[in-house]
Amino acid sequence: MWSAKKWKSALQALSFLLVLFLHRQASADYNWVVKESTYTRLCSTKSILTVNGKFPGPVLRAYAGDIVYVNVHNRGRYNITIHWHGVKQPRNPWSDGPEYITQCGIQPGGSFRQKIIFSVEEGTLWWHAHSDWSRATVHGAIIVYPKPGTSYPFPKPYAEVPIILGEWWKSDVMEVLDEFVRTGGTPNVSDAYTINGQPGDLYPCSKSETFKLSVDQNKTHLLRIVNAAMNSILFFSVANHNLTVVAADAAYTAPISTPYITISPGQTIDALLFTDQQPGRYYMAARAYQGNLAIGFDNTTTTSIVEYKDGNGNGKTAPFPYLPYYNNTNAAFGFFNRLKSLAINQTDVVKTTTTRMVSTVSVNTFPCLGNQTCEGPNGTRLAASMNNISFVDPRVDILQAYYYYINGVYKEGFPDFPPLIFNFTAEDFPLILEIPERDTKVKVLEYGSDVEIVFQNTNLVAGIDHPMHLHGHSFHIVGTGFGNFDVKKDPLSFNLVDPPLRNTVTVPLSGWAAVRFKARNPGVWYLHCHLERHLTWGMDTVFIVKNGKHPNETLPPPPPDMPPC
Template sequence: MQLFGFVVLCGLLAFPVLAMTRHYDFVIKEASYTRLCHTKKILTVNGQFPGPTIEAEKGDTILVRVHNLAGYNITIHWHGVEQPRNPWSDGPEYITQCPIQPGTNFTYTILFSEEEGTLWWHAHSDWNRATVHGAIIVHPRRGTTYPFPKPYKEIPIILGEWWTANVSEVIEDALRTGGGPKLSDAFTINGQPGDLYNCSKSGTFKALVEYGKTYLLRVVNAALNEELFFAIAGHQLTVVGTDASYTKPFTTEFIMITPGQTMDLLLEANQQSVNNSTNNRYYMAASAYASANGVASDNTTTTAIIEYINSSTTRPQFPSLPASNDTDSATKFTAKLRSLASKDHPIHVPQTIDERIIITIAVNEILCPNHSCQGPDGNRLAASLNNISFVAPRIDVLEAYYRDIHGVYGTGFPSEPPFYFNFTGDNLPKSLLFPKTATEVRVLEYNTSVEMVLQGTNLLAGLNHPIHLHGYSFYVVGRGFGNYDKDKDPAKYNLVDPPFENTVTVPKNGWAAIRFRATNPGVWFMHCHLERHLSWGMDTVFIVKNGVGPQARLLPPPPNMPPC
């Protein structure tokens, strides 16, 4: 039931509510879908792919009851929702909960706070998020509006990846053999591959637009393993938000969006018919930004169609996308992102820091007996942060922390790399390739002002890494190529209007610096959002301790957490 100011669950838990409470039911089940001339069963929510869109207003509370009618364990993560004091509903498997087992259900309580714009939800177990995902639209609070003219309509655009094989078997085979997972067979826009793939033209997603109107495109990169360039032929795009935070508007011919990121784009339908002809049809298209040298990627292109009302059926015009290895274009685009930082949308960048954490990001190897694995040198592919390849426990970290269960995790995740070397150099010694495997977390005191420097390395392969931190958005105050210099690089930080994000792109053979204040107590996952890297151990956990007073303390668990 709902009371003024609170939501009561089962008579035991009370959550403060700023606006209203909405309810959704998610039924996880298998359904048959045909793509690329192949029919297969995939996991869906309510039989939909992509899944249903959740809509809220800023400050709302959402209750989502998840019924697992499939043959797989499942969890759901509400990507970019900070969930103040409520990690119990954050979702990553064996980090904040045990999975929802087949034939059971669990109700998530999603607490929106300062988010406004586009976010998304997705499965956070196995590789199920390949098909179990959908958009979250957080509208301005009632009585307020956008910091730009209200668009005529809003169009969710969800970019994804499709395998003709069973995606769970793809990662199972990779982990069993130690080699890289099979590449996807297609990218998708709103679940459809588009005209350039076999047997796909009839299902191509089309968006009808009216000349002279402005549309808000809510773009989500739900792909598992590929960063993407995205563009629309004949039209510029105006970026007005990223990760549910408004940005200073800028126009661009294309965007580069990493897995996990969202972007809000204004599209002006301004292409007047020439000589009153009606051939105004334009492709929107997405293809991979494959930053790593010598690492295979899906080299296909997905398309959808922007179609003006009353246009003909002539072939649409095609946009110009950067080359797949165009790091310069990707970097220049990302550098344009700036927080709006207005009176109505202020920002609060920590100007001083209490704790600096330097974390190296690496793709690694783990030795296999007799070089019997299918990774490089007959070893097993792995990944690490600060030379630790994370091992997921069998009891979730949050339960172990809250119940003081010993032996589940250690608190030894270091504040700097265990040793320093030329992280981005060529021909690095092979002895640097081998991390240790452990379940180590980092503990932060409440209200600590944190600077985290994420340092890419050229071990095995240097590439862009999208790093996502649960429970927080953060300010990206600096970014550069090469090795981070703690004496020189901070002088170039942007402490005035840095972008406010939940997923940061760490450039190929470079670094990114983020800042946040640790005022959300709980257990929060941090990981690369390239799913293969997460599966290989490029992740860790931050535990933020309770502060003083009830509003600075972790909420108690709901009574029906899934058992391990």
């Protein structure tokens, strides 16, 4: 007969083995098939590219520190790549995903077994296509749970739900891309925003399919919010409920209570929704933040319903939430600037930099040449740049060229500072400042560099906010401001105590943002604006982080099934 003490020990051992089993299961292989599927939205039916027939695609779940394999099978009509947005992929750029940067596309009929290495991330991230404009429909959430035996730094929620914000075009999104590249003008704006794939009942033919979140009263629900929109920063809120933000970009934040959030394309927010209102129905809604109303944008509003389970009040009109006005810059950046890291190891914050960069981010124009169609301003073709270089995609991916010493694919020497100094936030500029250089220039970083980048927005052609995303790293946002960055004054107000840790920073219209990070991840890593039209126009570059001195600081060889170019 066992004693109570022995029974307790046996149950503890069994519990530990069960946790280990579940942890191993999280590291299993997943099979994802990219294929065409038919969906009906806004009174029309069209074929879209999906993963496993789902829009949004499947949720990828893992524990911090897991290694997960995803077998991607392309059964669509176009080349495809998949990027694991916000996953640092230590020493593993081979599976990072951006086309012509770390790999060539998976061709129709081809496959690629991608290795996703989770390290310190905890919270919500997302995955998406990183080729052409396929990510409009090829995307989904990544949920990274704390390691077994550890817990959230907040009370465990009663339930959790991914909330994926997206954009929908009635026409084929690849046709939208082809047309605006051909004409040299701006792309057609989307016809709707979506919440979990549904536009909501403010759009025609959408009421019956509006997403509904069924909740219990007086419970805490964790909303894992992703902005998967192609070209829009969004305000988001829930009627009569405050949100408590607890994480951003899979890094915990000091909790803040807020009636709304601002979220840029590429960013994620974890927010607790406490259902403390009278039973009934309440709108959840999102619409654009657009700092410059002179630029065309989708000004519609997507909705879903938060519905208390007891059913009382279901026949009543659902109240609508507060959303700041489209161009309310103070509201947008008021939210961003409230975010602080929860608990921070001070050695993680770069105090003294070894590499300093200032990069302008601009919308530009090219002159009209030959038989080109030129629907940009004054008969030009629109472009975009960083430090006056409009990035040109190579035909062989940069990672392969770097690893195998293939000449002629890219050039080193991306400038540390703008080649031309002028009043970046003025209203009028001479035409010569609007024309960038075309090139494939990269920035090489020594392993172990402590890097500072100041992104300086400009008002060339059309000033607008830019969400800048760095692959392979997260960075601390140490400062933001309006006007031209002052190298002597502005660093004096940098937050080096509890700055938020993110992978995407929003650079304000007529302003700047400063980030710092440690370059400890060898390989080739993309840096780009996450407004898809700006990426298409050339607002991107590449960081190559050189190998360190030790084996665990060195880039390993590629997997055997890398897609051919």
